[in-house]
Amino acid sequence: MAKVVVIGLPGDDQLYLADIDAGTVQPIQPPSSGPLAAANDLRKAGGTVVKDVDLAVAVSSSEQVFSGVFDG
Numbered sequence: 711m712a713k714v715v716v717i718g719l720p721g722d723d724q725l726y727l728a729d730i731d732a733g734t735v736q737p738i739q740p741p742s743s744g745p746l747a748a749a750n751d752l753r754k755a756g757g758t759v760v761k762d763v764d765l766a767v768a769v770s771s772s773e774q775v776f777s778g779v780f781d782g
Contacts, residue, residue, distance in 0.1 A: 715763065716746065718753050725750060 713730035741747040
């Protein structure tokens with residue numbers, strides 16, 4: 711299974727490509743057509759799109775993650 715994830719955050723139009731094996735995250739140009747473009751359009755309209763990820767949590771700092779904080 712590939713360990714590459716496309717991430718979009720609320721309030722940020724940018725998409726990011728996280729390569730887990732390489733330990734990198736970089737901005738990517740949002741696609742103008744195709745399934746990823748359709749998913750991005752849903753996201754921009756307020757929807758949430760999840761595929762092949764079973765846990766994703768946004769927190770305000772890495773310190774929160776290491777302290778076990780999980781705000782609901």
